Amino acid sequence: SSNNNNILFVNSWSIQPPSFASRTKKPTTTLLQTTNDGSSNSSNEQPLDLATQVTSMGLNELQTQFRLAIAREDMDAAILYRDELAERVDSSNSYNYNDDTTMTDEERLKRKRQRLSWAGLGTAPWLMERLDALEYALPTTIQINAMEAVNAILSDSNDYNNSVKNIINSSNDNRDEDDDDNTLEERLIQSTSTIQNMGLLISGSTGSGKTLAYLVPTLSTLSQTLFTRQRIRIKAEEDVGDLMGDLLERVAVQTSPSMKGQGYDQVGINKQSSSSTLGKSGTGVKSPIALIVVPTRELGVQIALLLFELVGGEQKAICHRAQWQTKHVQVQRTQGCQDCMCVG
Ligand SMILES: Nc1ncnc2c1ncn2[C@@H]1O[C@H](COP(=O)(O)OP(=O)(O)OP(=O)(O)O)[C@@H](O)[C@H]1O
Numbered sequence: 512s513s514n515n516n517n518i519l520f521v522n523s524w525s526i527q528p529p530s531f532a533s534r535t536k537k538p539t540t541t542l543l544q545t546t547n548d549g550s551s552n553s554s555n556e557q558p559l560d561l562a563t564q565v566t567s568m569g570l571n572e573l574q575t576q577f578r579l580a581i582a583r584e585d586m587d588a589a590i591l592y593r594d595e596l597a598e599r600v601d602s603s604n605s606y607n608y609n610d611d612t613t614m615t616d617e618e619r620l621k622r623k624r625q626r627l628s629w630a631g632l633g634t635a636p637w638l639m640e641r642l643d644a645l646e647y648a649l650p651t652t653i654q655i656n657a658m659e660a661v662n663a664i665l666s667d668s669n670d671y672n673n674s675v676k677n678i679i680n681s682s683n684d685n686r687d688e689d690d691d692d693n694t695l696e697e698r699l700i701q702s703t704s705t706i707q708n709m710g711l712l713i714s715g716s717t718g719s720g721k722t723l724a725y726l727v728p729t730l731s732t733l734s735q736t737l738f739t740r741q742r743i744r745i746k747a748e749e750d751v752g753d754l755m756g757d758l759l760e761r762v763a764v765q766t767s768p769s770m771k772g773q774g775y776d777q778v779g780i781n782k783q784s785s786s787s788t789l790g791k792s793g794t795g796v797k798s799p800i801a802l803i804v805v806p807t808r809e810l811g812v813q814i815a816l817l818l819f820e821l822v823g824g825e826q827k828a829i830c831h832r833a834q835w836q837t838k839h840v841q842v843q844r845t846q847g848c849q850d851c852m853c854v855g
Pocket residue numbers: 646647648649650651654715716717718719720721722723
C-alpha cells in the first residue's frame with residue numbers, strides 16, 4: 512500500500528484461494544475429527560500434527576477452520592489457527608507497526624491478534640453484533656487491511672502508531688458498553704487531519720470480500736447519522752399517525768434491536784453534527800449519506816440486500832407479489848414487489 516495525496520491503496524492480490532494441491536493433501540474433516548478424538552489418541556501428538564498442517568492451508572481455509580474451532584470450543588486448535596492467521600495477515604500489514612520501536616513485543620503481538628477481529632479494527636458495536644449474526648464472524652484479509660487503512664486516515668496523519676496503541680490499550684476481549692473510544696466514527700469526529708479529500712482504493716481477487724471491506728468502514732463511520740435518520744423517520748411517521756398497528760415491528764425489520772434506542776449514547780458524539788442535512792422524515796432527506804456506484808443492476812441489488820441485512824433486515828422474506836412475510840412481521844403491500852426487498 513502507498514499513501515499519496517491522501518489516497519491509500521489496499522490490495523489483496525497476494526491472497527490466493529486454497530490451492531487444489533493443499534485441498535487434496537488431507538481432508539479438513541479428517542483433520543478435525545482427529546483433533547477432536549483426544550480420548551483414543553495421544554493428545555500430545557495431535558497439536559503437533561495440526562501445527563504442521565496449518566502451515567500448508569490456504570488463508571480462506573484457515574479463516575474457516577479458525578471460526579469452526581471457536582464454534583466447537585476447541586481452543587487448542589483455535590489458538591493454532593489464530594497464530595498462523597495472525598502471521599499471514601501480518602505479512603500484508605501496510606502500516607509497519609512492527610517497525611515502531613516504541614512498541615513492546617507484547618504490544619505488537621497483541622495488535623497482530625486484534626487485527627483478526629472486527630472489534631480490534633474499530634467496527635461500530637451494533638455492526639459487530641450484526642456481522643456475528645450474519646456469520647461474518649471474522650474479517651477477511653482485505654477487510655482487515657481496508658479497516659486498518661481507514662483507521663490510519665482517520666488518525667492524525669503522523670499519529671497512526673498512537674492510535675494503534677489506543678486500540679491495544681482498550682482491550683476488546685472484555686469490551687464494556689462505555690468502551691467505545693476507538694470506533695471509526697469517533698475518530699472521524701475527533702480527527703484533526705484534512706480528511707475531506709481522503710480516498711481508499713481497494714483491489715482484490717474475486718471472492719476476497721471487497722464488499723464488506725468498504726461497507727463495514729462506511730457503516731461504522733456513519734452510525735450516528737443512521738441512528739439520527741432512523742429516529743427522525745420514526746418520529747415523522749408517528750406524527751402523521753402512520754401507526755398501522757405494527758410500526759415498531761416494521762421498523763424492527765429495518766433496524767437491528769441493538770440499534771434501536773441507541774445512537775448518541777453508544778457513540779457519544781455531537782448530536783448536531785450529523786443531522787444538519789436532514790428533512791423532517793425519510794422522504795425529506797436532502798442528501799444521501801453514502802453513494803455506492805456499481806457497474807450492473809444485479810450487483811446493486813446484491814449490495815442493497817447485504818446492506819439491508821447489515822442494518823437488521825431479514826432477507827429471508829417470502830414475497831408473494833403483494834405480500835411480504837418475515838418471521839418478524841407480515842405486511843400487506845399493495846404496490847407489488849418493487850416495494851420490498853424481495854429478489855424473487
Ligand atoms: N468476513 C467474512 N466472513 C465470511 N464470509 C465472508 C466474509 N466476507 C465476505 N464473505 C463471503 O465471501 C463471498 C465473497 O465476498 P464478496 O462478494 O464481497 O467478494 P468480492 O471480493 O467483492 O468478490 P467479487 O470481486 O466477485 O465481487 C461472499 O459469499 C461473502 O458472503
